[in-house]
Amino acid sequence: MVPYIIRRLLIAIPVLFGVTIVNFIIINMxxxxxxxxxxxxxxxxxxxxxxxxxxxxxxxLWVQFFHWLGNLVQGNLGYSFSTYEPVSKVILERIGPTFQxxxxxxxxxxxxxxxxxxxxxVKQYSKLDYLATGTSFFGISIPHFFLGLGLxxxxxxxxxxxxxxxxxxxxxxxxxxxxxxxxxxPVMVLAVGIAGxxxxxxxxSLLEVLGQDYLRTARAKGxxxxxxTNKHALKNALIPIITIIGLxxxxxxxxxxxxxxxxxxxxxGQLTIQSIMSRDYPTLMALNLLTAFMVLFxxxxxxxxxxxxxxxxxxx
Amino acid sequence: xxxxxxxxxxxxxxxxxxxLSACSGTNETSSSSKDKGKGNTAASLGDTIVVGVSNAIGxxxxxxxxxxxxxxxxxxxFDPFFELNENMEFQFKLAESFETKDNQAFTIKxxxxxxxxxxxxxxxxxxxxxxDTLANPAVQSVGLKTLNIIEGLDDNGxxxxxxxxxxxxxxxxEKTFIIHTKKPTDPNYIKGNLINIRxxxxxxxxxxxxxxxxxxxxxLKPTVTDGAYTLVNFKGETQVEYKANPDYYRGAPKTEKLxxxxxxxxxxxxxxxxGEIHLNxxxxxxxxxxxxxKVKNMANVEAVDGKGYDYQxxxxxxxxxxxxxxxxxxxxxxxxxxxxDKLLKGKAEIIDGPYTKLHPYFDKDIKNYEYDPEKAKKxxxxxxxxxxxxxxxxxxxxxxxxxxxxxxxxxxxxxxxxNVQIQKFDFPTHMQKGAKHxxxxxxxxxxxxxxPDVSAFYGTGGPYNFAGYSNxxxxxxxxxxxxxxxxxxxxxxxxxxxxxxxxxVPTISLYSDxxxxxxxxxxxxxxxxxFGMFYNVQDWVVQK
Numbered sequence: 001m002v003p004y005i006i007r008r009l010l011i012a013i014p015v016l017f018g019v020t021i022v023n024f025i026i027i028n029m030x031x032x033x034x035x036x037x038x039x040x041x042x043x044x045x046x047x048x049x050x051x052x053x054x055x056x057x058x059x060x061l062w063v064q065f066f067h068w069l070g071n072l073v074q075g076n077l078g079y080s081f082s083t084y085e086p087v088s089k090v091i092l093e094r095i096g097p098t099f100q101x102x103x104x105x106x107x108x109x110x111x112x113x114x115x116x117x118x119x120x121x122v123k124q125y126s127k128l129d130y131l132a133t134g135t136s137f138f139g140i141s142i143p144h145f146f147l148g149l150g151l152x153x154x155x156x157x158x159x160x161x162x163x164x165x166x167x168x169x170x171x172x173x174x175x176x177x178x179x180x181x182x183x184x185x186p187v188m189v190l191a192v193g194i195a196g197x198x199x200x201x202x203x204x205s206l207l208e209v210l211g212q213d214y215l216r217t218a219r220a221k222g223x224x225x226x227x228x229t230n231k232h233a234l235k236n237a238l239i240p241i242i243t244i245i246g247l248x249x250x251x252x253x254x255x256x257x258x259x260x261x262x263x264x265x266x267x268x269g270q271l272t273i274q275s276i277m278s279r280d281y282p283t284l285m286a287l288n289l290l291t292a293f294m295v296l297f298x299x300x301x302x303x304x305x306x307x308x309x310x311x312x313x314x315x316x
Numbered sequence: 317x318x319x320x321x322x323x324x325x326x327x328x329x330x331x332x333x334x335x336l337s338a339c340s341g342t343n344e345t346s347s348s349s350k351d352k353g354k355g356n357t358a359a360s361l362g363d364t365i366v367v368g369v370s371n372a373i374g375x376x377x378x379x380x381x382x383x384x385x386x387x388x389x390x391x392x393x394f395d396p397f398f399e400l401n402e403n404m405e406f407q408f409k410l411a412e413s414f415e416t417k418d419n420q421a422f423t424i425k426x427x428x429x430x431x432x433x434x435x436x437x438x439x440x441x442x443x444x445x446x447x448d449t450l451a452n453p454a455v456q457s458v459g460l461k462t463l464n465i466i467e468g469l470d471d472n473g474x475x476x477x478x479x480x481x482x483x484x485x486x487x488x489x490e491k492t493f494i495i496h497t498k499k500p501t502d503p504n505y506i507k508g509n510l511i512n513i514r515x516x517x518x519x520x521x522x523x524x525x526x527x528x529x530x531x532x533x534x535x536l537k538p539t540v541t542d543g544a545y546t547l548v549n550f551k552g553e554t555q556v557e558y559k560a561n562p563d564y565y566r567g568a569p570k571t572e573k574l575x576x577x578x579x580x581x582x583x584x585x586x587x588x589x590x591g592e593i594h595l596n597x598x599x600x601x602x603x604x605x606x607x608x609x610k611v612k613n614m615a616n617v618e619a620v621d622g623k624g625y626d627y628q629x630x631x632x633x634x635x636x637x638x639x640x641x642x643x644x645x646x647x648x649x650x651x652x653x654x655x656x657d658k659l660l661k662g663k664a665e666i667i668d669g670p671y672t673k674l675h676p677y678f679d680k681d682i683k684n685y686e687y688d689p690e691k692a693k694k695x696x697x698x699x700x701x702x703x704x705x706x707x708x709x710x711x712x713x714x715x716x717x718x719x720x721x722x723x724x725x726x727x728x729x730x731x732x733x734x735n736v737q738i739q740k741f742d743f744p745t746h747m748q749k750g751a752k753h754x755x756x757x758x759x760x761x762x763x764x765x766x767x768p769d770v771s772a773f774y775g776t777g778g779p780y781n782f783a784g785y786s787n788x789x790x791x792x793x794x795x796x797x798x799x800x801x802x803x804x805x806x807x808x809x810x811x812x813x814x815x816x817x818x819x820x821v822p823t824i825s826l827y828s829d830x831x832x833x834x835x836x837x838x839x840x841x842x843x844x845x846x847f848g849m850f851y852n853v854q855d856w857v858v859q860k
Contacts, residue, residue: 030745084535
């Protein structure tokens, strides 16, 4: 097991390196640059050039890349071009809100999806099943921005029960309940999509297991149906779900770009959009690196987890 | 055990529902108590004012604030010498007097009571340090730019190699200093360019590494300031929190807390109605035109009309449209009255040139190009323009009204037989294409320029001369205008400039839209204004 993990980690290094090179090239190929954002009518070309020089933007691309890489190796992600704060600080500030939002949504989505998925599989082709699969289809296909704006209209504008956006009310940043109130709508939007997806995964996966021979044996032994589904079938049916959750984690951390925009949630998704708009290269590079890292890490993590849940799998 | 889980789920969802209803309950009670307070006592004052803006605020760095929101918010922390009011008059802030005898030496006295929040007085040492820092090429700052007329600066407003201090800034005593210019200059030119100079504390910053100053914690979150409010919390993308500076030299603020809240334009009206925002800052958070009627109908909010300061214009690439007749044709072909009446609901004025009607140098005698498609067609024929040639119209995304007006204008141009293609870009791309003159027509919003000098827009090689326009006669006039100290002589020069531009049309202005404001009726002092809004921020009062 341990040699396997080490091997996987070593393979990750060249992959990450390749990803950063590709990212760097693409980001720099985009027209415009951070200094173009400075332009006001009275700034002369010479002054702009000087600023470019100071930011190192006049160097050849490969020099810029290795400069960035050199800093990275020393643990320095550089400074944001738009706020001048250290990039690590900017990202750390954003990762918390995103984490709160997306993990809560994932948990609530699963809480909704698991029972519905199970019922729908056990009572296949019943009215309940059609209702569940139909609703889940709605959950998957409704666009986040539409659902978000709809919820804002109903709960924030018409009923005025919940705030329309943001993370907290001005002046009550530490109020726990205030935070929860702000979380409800965006979490709801994300959870609906997640639940819709997982109802279908759980249903399909459980159906496959339910038809297997060992369950027929269990039934022959005279076990109750509820014990058969919950104890014998569900455990095996959940294995593929773990993979899907594992693969989802990096995207959860990347931030729910659209939901964060709609609800002005100061998370990673919003940061990404802002950095693109202002051509904030160091922040963009760090965000990309983080996502790439999370993908690799989550893959490894799921693989390891698998070997614990499924004794048939062994890594050498 | 399984059943236990189901039970837990049920309890959980019931708890959630209860909690939801509990939330709504608290909200109702709090809003009704607010209403009561309003009816009963006028004396009970609130301790918080919330200003709504729509754009994220970049950085409060007093020497490197670049977006309009950041400049304004930084000027609340660091007082500039002057501030403009809504009639474009200069009002003293950190400065107490401004005098000159020969238009070449300008004596400025600082407010005698002005002090930093750490108790030290604001002195001319600080002023000199500020100029030296701004002119230092190693420091990342917005620079002195058009103040390059000060003695001892090069054309870019920077110190020549080897120089450490700006020669033209002379300290007389602790509170008096003199600005020496290379040549006699219009005093209003100096004042107009001083409004964005914010004095920084030299006793805090003088030993810092100039090359790293922009990353210094002080510049990210200033702690020693001299303005009416001090900074508590800065989150540029969501909110900025200020606290009253009790020792402010122009009087302690009457309201303890001041917030700036970043809200998308679409949510601004709703939050004004619910009382989450007291008033907006029109320059970076105007009320959307389609919401103005709604605001006027709100019982607890008052609408405040804006004025025409900034304007939208179209650059015509002079390399594509070499014949002025063709450029005039485009000006005639655009149906601007329709845009103003229908799209902007009359909340705008039509202008042709670089000055709006409010600008002191606006020439009233020049007649606007009227909407005349027949004349446009005739001029196109005369200029021999190949009508099949595609005309690329570059439009930046972000301003909805502008994007809609581009569609109308494209239709107008098609109606006179031209082949137009709209291309939309995000802002950095748009600006880069502009700088490379990679367009035929280019939309851009132009902020109000205090001084009439427009060489950046029309002078050969000027940073905002995206049209690539070059006219030696105009260049000479612009140079003369910049150096002319007498305002009356300057007017003659700039009238001539406007005549030439009107004839040559390297750009055609579309409209100057009135940025709309709204203010809660609870606010007793404090009004949304594009200019001078925060001059009296220390006097702002809001009812509970």
